[in-house]
Amino acid sequence: MTVKTYAEAVVDALSGMFRADPNFHAIGRGILGHGGHERHAHALMKEFGHRFTDPPTAEGATASMGIGAAMSGCRMFVHFGTASFSLEAWNQLINEAGVAHSMSGGQIRVPVVFHMYHGLRGGGSGQHSTSPQGMMANNAGLIVMQPTSPRDVKGMLRAALKCDNPVVWIDHSALLGRTGEVPDEDYEIPLGSAEVKRAGTDVTIVATSRAVLWALDAAEILAKDGISAEVVDPRTLVPLDENTILTSIRKTGRLVTVDEAIQTCSFGSEIAALAAEKAHDALKAPVARLARAATPVPFSPPLEKAIAPSPESIAIAARRLMN
Amino acid sequence: MTVKTYAEAVVDALSGMFRADPNFHAIGRGILGHGGHERHAHALMKEFGHRFTDPPTAEGATASMGIGAAMSGCRMFVHFGTASFSLEAWNQLINEAGVAHSMSGGQIRVPVVFHMYHGLRGGGSGQHSTSPQGMMANNAGLIVMQPTSPRDVKGMLRAALKCDNPVVWIDHSALLGRTGEVPDEDYEIPLGSAEVKRAGTDVTIVATSRAVLWALDAAEILAKDGISAEVVDPRTLVPLDENTILTSIRKTGRLVTVDEAIQTCSFGSEIAALAAEKAHDALKAPVARLARAATPVPFSPPLEKAIAPSPESIAIAARRLMN
Amino acid sequence: MAETPKAAERIALFERMLLVRRFEEEVLRVAQAHAYVGRQHLHIGHEATGAAVASVLGPEDLFHTTHRNHGYLIARGADPGRALAEIMGRKDGLNSGRGGPWHLCDRAAGFQSTSAMVGGSVGLAVGAGFGLKKQGKTAIGVAHFGDGTLDEGICFESFNLASILQLPVLFLCENNAKEGQRPSSMLAARALRDLPAALQIETVVVDGRDADAVRDAAADAVAFIRAGKGPVFLQAQLERWPGSHQTRPEFPTGVTDLTLAWDRDRISGTHADWIRDHDGILLYAAKLVAEKAVSRDDILAVDGRVTSRIQAARAFAEDSPFPDAASAADGVFA
Amino acid sequence: MAETPKAAERIALFERMLLVRRFEEEVLRVAQAHAYVGRQHLHIGHEATGAAVASVLGPEDLFHTTHRNHGYLIARGADPGRALAEIMGRKDGLNSGRGGPWHLCDRAAGFQSTSAMVGGSVGLAVGAGFGLKKQGKTAIGVAHFGDGTLDEGICFESFNLASILQLPVLFLCENNAKEGQRPSSMLAARALRDLPAALQIETVVVDGRDADAVRDAAADAVAFIRAGKGPVFLQAQLERWPGSHQTRPEFPTGVTDLTLAWDRDRISGTHADWIRDHDGILLYAAKLVAEKAVSRDDILAVDGRVTSRIQAARAFAEDSPFPDAASAADGVFA
Numbered sequence A, B: 001m002t003v004k005t006y007a008e009a010v011v012d013a014l015s016g017m018f019r020a021d022p023n024f025h026a027i028g029r030g031i032l033g034h035g036g037h038e039r040h041a042h043a044l045m046k047e048f049g050h051r052f053t054d055p056p057t058a059e060g061a062t063a064s065m066g067i068g069a070a071m072s073g074c075r076m077f078v079h080f081g082t083a084s085f086s087l088e089a090w091n092q093l094i095n096e097a098g099v100a101h102s103m104s105g106g107q108i109r110v111p112v113v114f115h116m117y118h119g120l121r122g123g124g125s126g127q128h129s130t131s132p133q134g135m136m137a138n139n140a141g142l143i144v145m146q147p148t149s150p151r152d153v154k155g156m157l158r159a160a161l162k163c164d165n166p167v168v169w170i171d172h173s174a175l176l177g178r179t180g181e182v183p184d185e186d187y188e189i190p191l192g193s194a195e196v197k198r199a200g201t202d203v204t205i206v207a208t209s210r211a212v213l214w215a216l217d218a219a220e221i222l223a224k225d226g227i228s229a230e231v232v233d234p235r236t237l238v239p240l241d242e243n244t245i246l247t248s249i250r251k252t253g254r255l256v257t258v259d260e261a262i263q264t265c266s267f268g269s270e271i272a273a274l275a276a277e278k279a280h281d282a283l284k285a286p287v288a289r290l291a292r293a294a295t296p297v298p299f300s301p302p303l304e305k306a307i308a309p310s311p312e313s314i315a316i317a318a319r320r321l322m323n
Numbered sequence C, D: 001m002a003e004t005p006k007a008a009e010r011i012a013l014f015e016r017m018l019l020v021r022r023f024e025e026e027v028l029r030v031a032q033a034h035a036y037v038g039r040q041h042l043h044i045g046h047e048a049t050g051a052a053v054a055s056v057l058g059p060e061d062l063f064h065t066t067h068r069n070h071g072y073l074i075a076r077g078a079d080p081g082r083a084l085a086e087i088m089g090r091k092d093g094l095n096s097g098r099g100g101p102w103h104l105c106d107r108a109a110g111f112q113s114t115s116a117m118v119g120g121s122v123g124l125a126v127g128a129g130f131g132l133k134k135q136g137k138t139a140i141g142v143a144h145f146g147d148g149t150l151d152e153g154i155c156f157e158s159f160n161l162a163s164i165l166q167l168p169v170l171f172l173c174e175n176n177a178k179e180g181q182r183p184s185s186m187l188a189a190r191a192l193r194d195l196p197a198a199l200q201i202e203t204v205v206v207d208g209r210d211a212d213a214v215r216d217a218a219a220d221a222v223a224f225i226r227a228g229k230g231p232v233f234l235q236a237q238l239e240r241w242p243g244s245h246q247t248r249p250e251f252p253t254g255v256t257d258l259t260l261a262w263d264r265d266r267i268s269g270t271h272a273d274w275i276r277d278h279d280g281i282l283l284y285a286a287k288l289v290a291e292k293a294v295s296r297d298d299i300l301a302v303d304g305r306v307t308s309r310i311q312a313a314r315a316f317a318e319d320s321p322f323p324d325a326a327s328a329a330d331g332v333f334a
């Protein structure tokens, strides 16, 4: 075990894969963003820079090239940058990567990991702040993952890179600097396994990606009030580990969902629906959903802040369920 | 009142708008599909064919042209054909049409109606059967509508064409031949108003688009068992008429959602979540969700049939809630 | 230039293209018998191009096709029985019934995913070229597509990528736009090739009715690409078969009568022009006979062989059951 | 060719471009004072092009710009105070604080939505051209974009649409790719203009540092477009300002010292090359003085006026409060 940043754990997983498989290639640069963590990729780029291809600004064809290369026998990593740009390749993700295996009757495999940064980033405004995880999950044939801790990202990215299916990794740049213990050895965390990030007994908070950080902070606030919150991180949206989530809801009888995306048809709504369907008898209170307000993201800092859930708003919602 | 097909009602609304506003223009042809109902558009095309522009196969730029033209003072109708093709313009819909009004601080208006046919169509296979309504609804600034009856489509399309906001009309070709009474005079049905399509007392079935037909058939089946189902058609997904939906759920205490899309993060999930959040105390049973199985649509007819909800499967789900 | 091929090679090429024709005619017959076959985009009228290109590719070369794909599968050796079974949605279909007519796939015959999204095949084939190059193989990626495809931005973007990265990709464009009709393509260029040429891609235009010409042009293009000199855009000029726009299949040109190749006076009817001037199969049969490369009887003997293969294929496909409905959601992930 | 303009027009043009420069410098100063201004893509080094193009457009012409938009707004008369307030996210900003630096919008000054999606402005401007044509207006749509934008399929598709439909659109491409550096554009074409030219769009390339040349070329292009002859692709050659790649703003070339226009020996430092050869503002000032169109003092007087406007703008922006957080989700629908 070594304490590392999330950014360093990403590099661990990628360099492991570059070393292990000469047919592993990456398209796109700036995989650790431009906020200071890119320095962790220097050694990686020095050793494996020639395995990276710098594409033109053409997200559709870039995605297609990754998909076609994967079909031809390579394993591919395609970096989109901001998730908003991935909408330029939406058709390629859904109508090409997602369907090829099934539609070919199992003949074709598409081992690609697509990587993008979603969410509120400070000044991203209406066109650089998209959180498309709910939209992505509303399709078949695409694994959707959102690891949140350094340990998770190493294990899940390793699993994703070895997976024979397309994986869409909807990342958040606010996670890059998070530190935590990361096993030194190679390991994989199976895609489709949730994790209880904090155990509790009174209320379950299901959150993904950066919202897990808000949820953990909310749990601290609630603890001071004597409310014991359990924070469940699905980690993979598709396929979903319903079991871990439902077990927690059955235990606490209360559910708060937190999502950085717009609420309508969001992943938070999916979890709330799951509870209503499969844990109805256990629910002692209405489900509470927190999500980004349904507006294009406004630029002005106080407005951008106001539209997002926060540890405080989560704590308030959870507290309300206790009465 | 005249009995008309849905296709004829569409033509009514469009020709009314062409007549009323010389700055109203359409891009794309084949607005009534290719299944026999296109003949209803003959008179329309004869009179207003010159107001239609035939675009190249380039969905992104076609959408952009519609958006830009709308910003410049025209009212626009943009026809995509199969909804799967709209994914090629996903970025334009979300990052351009949806955000422009808000992002400009209210200076810009985008009066465009985008039209597309979603869903299972018989042999559409993995790339021609997309039901993107859930994805579309997970955004801000776009109105999403799915009228289902001849009367609704005339009134809602008229409202959409006069609306100063972008409206995404996710239509279903299976509706084109539906007949019903349509008022002869001009009228608008406000976007954001649901309708109880059949009144009942035991269970609420919330369904959209073609699924409304399945739900109505299911209600017939259930009636024979002495179960009184209420069928609620939200008609507009965004903005959502929560009130009508919640009133019904509160009345019956039971909810079945039916969606032709893939379930995860679908509109059906949204309605289930809404119930769990705002009608929890009224729910006498778990919510039941019916949706398309999470697979790329298989071509083979028995497989395509097997993945979709049906009146029978809806009736079974509803019956289960009665115990 | 490739050497003039032997008679045996030419008759083999003729057999390849006739097999496609008889296959597509059988698809129409099945449809007329009201068996379900989805919506059809047949390769009738394109066979000379498809078979000739297929004849110069190796089994390692990776092909991405469009909605109009049957011809390529059959010409490259996919089993006609399994292909027809797929088109009919049967269990023994190439894709186990999950793909249907727009998406025939036979990995063993070098076919990757077939995309019915206009432009889809182009981007994927560029990926195949990228992957094959990275794997150090001499195989190439092939994108088959129609003239209308050049309208899509993804097609332009993919040309650009292939050119920048000098990828081993053959862009095979079947231009079936008929003068005077609304073409699939609305490209504002003077000629389709102007677009790839502007992106510094080598371009070649060939008469797509002339199997020998296509074979030679394709052989040269493939040699160029395998030599690492970058992608080639090969455009085959064709004229859309009069039957190709029907939503409900018909035989506007009738079942192909090979004797018309040498009995040209008997060509008649509304579509006589197309049959006389644009049917690459009749043209090739006529040429082979005129050049005395083969006899009329050789031609008819080929037809006999082909026709019985296709009959066997139909029997196979019709015998195959529909897949079990319980399997409808299986096989989503590898 | 347009007639040689009068001195008054030229000094007005100079004032327009200097206003942009001083505005952008002020944005940097505000950022250095740690006031929040988001990420900046400044128009420094592009002013000669932007101001010259703005000078030949009428108030009805509709402009769609990119992430690098400030210059156009200011050059076309948007209020610098409200523009700066927007960049600072203030209530009195042009977009009421909802847009920020990438999305300045001033409908009254003929600006439509500004898109920071690469390629966005091109498609929207084609729509503006379409709409204006349908409305029977003589106004035109203008798309401003950079060289990198040509890589996006939407840009190609939009060129094609404008050409097919012969729409009144000016495609204004600022090519700031510096030889030897990684350019924004990775287009495989020999020259950027090869792409629009292949689509039969009229193309013109002009030295973007030379305000007179840009004004003349733009005037000709706009006359051509207004005459209904179709779209024009006007490419301005520029060299990227050394400061433009910083994530944290700096003044790598210093605050512009206008006296360097006639005191060229004093130009020094790491970026002397850029200042001497690529700063269109200094070049124009030098030219006007050399041609005796204006005096040095005239130039400095303009700077005085401009600088006080900018100071007032900053005061206005800083005085403007942030919008009320309670309004965060307001105004989504019209």
Ligand SMILES: Cc1ncc(C[n+]2csc(CCOP(=O)(O)OP(=O)(O)O)c2C)c(N)n1
Pocket: B057, B085, B088, C041, C067, C068, C116, C117, C118, C119, C145, C146, C147, C148, C149, C150, C174, C176, C184, C185
């Ligand atoms: C993205 C997308 N848009 C639209 C369509 C509908 N469509 C099917 S075939 C076709 C025309 C294709 O023309 P071309 O590429 O020339 O092929 P052809 O059918 O002529 O062989 C179109 C527009 C589609 N399949 N995909």
Ligand SMILES: Cc1ncc(C[n+]2csc(CCOP(=O)(O)OP(=O)(O)O)c2C)c(N)n1
Pocket: A057, A085, A088, D041, D067, D068, D116, D117, D118, D119, D145, D146, D147, D148, D149, D150, D174, D176, D184, D185
């Ligand atoms: C669709 C999309 N992809 C990627 C980006 C990220 N991006 C921002 S600016 C830029 C380069 C644009 O180059 P160019 O058009 O030449 O403009 P310049 O900044 O040089 O003026 C890129 C790739 C984006 N904004 N939108």
Ligand SMILES: [Mg+2]
Pocket: C146, C147, C148, C174, C175, C176, C177, C184, C185
């Ligand atoms: Mg064609």
Ligand SMILES: [Mg+2]
Pocket: D146, D147, D148, D174, D175, D176, D177, D184, D185
């Ligand atoms: Mg540039």
